[in-house]
Amino acid sequence: MFHDIFDPIKERMNYLEFIDKNDRINGTPKLHRLRQIPPETGKFIALMLSASPDGVATEIGTSAGYSSMWLALACIETKRKLITFEIQEEKVKMARETFSKAGIENIVELVHGDARHLISRYTGISFCFLDCDKEYYLDCYEAVIPKMIRGGILIADNVISHAAMLKPFLDCVYNDQRVDAVLVPLKNGELVCRKR
Known part of the structure; x- marks a missing residue:
């Protein structure tokens, strides 16, 4: 899957990696930074x-x-679509541009709004990548897990880099009988949960 990346996707990835790198060194305010994952996490x-x-x-x-x-x-590999949630208007506009330029508008459904309230519309969730503002992790987790199928996977980003802030979330997950969870020490830390 990764040896033959489609050119428009690769071009857009390179473009966003360039912006993200500059955001991190030029003092761009946190709210306006992309704050995206590194390629290894991708x-x-x-x-x-x-x-x-x-x-x-x-x-x-x-x-x-x-x-x-x-x-x-x-x-594309597994013949399904991605439903992605974003609350900030500015980021929604950038994401729409990304999906258009990458040629994946027919694969990705962008939902503008708060996932904590909108995820209840979906059932049969088999995968969730959680990478929003850290204070909302627990609420998002509690909204997603009941909607996940057995064997479904939830990954939460930044659990090492934001360990202190995410301690209540991590304590909850590690004691949750609905999932098996493990911390993967990749880059900023990925918490991988599998629904029982």
Whole structure:
């Protein structure tokens, strides 16, 4: 899947990687930064989506659509669509541009709104990548897990880099009898949960 990346997707990834790198060094305010995952994490979440059972693939926190492109590659491979949620108007506009330029508008459904309230519309979720503002992780988790099928996979980003802030979330997950969970020490830390 990764040896033959479609040219428009690769071009857009390169473009967003350039912007993200500059955002991190030029003092761009946090709210306006892309704050996207590194490529290694992109490959990891795409592989995990590919390995997840058939069902609905979701993402909470689209930003400019960088991680969505990695997930879209897995969706192409597994013949499904990605539903991605973004609350900020500015990021929604950037994501729409990304999906158009990458040629994946027919694979990715962008939902503008708060996933905590909108995820209830979906059932049969087999995969979720959680990468929104950290204070909402627990609420998002509690909204998604009841909608997940057995064997479904939820991945939460930044659990090492934001360990102190995410401690209540992590304590909850590690004690949740509905899932098996493990911390993968890749880059900023990925919490992988599998629905029992």
